[in-house]
Amino acid sequence: MTNIKPPIRRGRPPKIDRDFTDTRAALLKCGMEVLTEQGFAATGIDTVLKRISVPKGSFYHYFDNKEAFGQEVLKTYAAYFARKLDRWLLDDSALPLQRIANFVEDAKAGMQKYQFRRGCLVGNLGQEIVVLPQSFRYELEAVLLDWERRLAACLSLAKDQKQIGLDSDCDALAAFFWIGWEGAVLRAKLVQDVRPMDSFMNGFLAGLEL
16 A cells, blocks of 8 residues: 655745734734834834734734834833833832832843843834824823823822922922933933933932931
8 A cells, every 4th residue: 555645835934823812912022122223214014014023914903004003012112011000100119209219220231231222112203203103192191191190100109208308399399300211211212321311310319308
């Protein structure tokens, strides 16, 4: 009896099917990485697709266009960053001002980990605002206001614990922090060093002294 071997298939291996959540999540994760490094205007959809081997047809199944994709990437980043802020600013094991300092140290470690190629997606998009679709303007401002509220709550606790003056305007201080922080992150990327982040944080804390 002769054994007949099945014919050998040649060509590309079959694509791996992913469910909606996995593919969409992979696209958004890759989008955060690429947009943080390259910005929105300079990033083509093909760049994202090639990194994770997703066909263009699948991309348009999940997102109507590049603008819709960018909006979802921004929302995903905002949720990720909010969780990071909560991890540090709601840490009951540390005093409020130390929580802010711990957040800064974590951010510095992240910058060094990625060799200063990445920074803050919100800050990066903010620098591109004149060429971005109008919808991004409102989303970016909403994210920054959310960060301000979270930091203001931590500063308010610092005031209750008499780490800062009782007449401190926590909302104004929080707004000032994020304005300065985005500049410090940009400068750190420019000089490939965390010293600008340290300089800003030292100045911010000095301004809080009783």
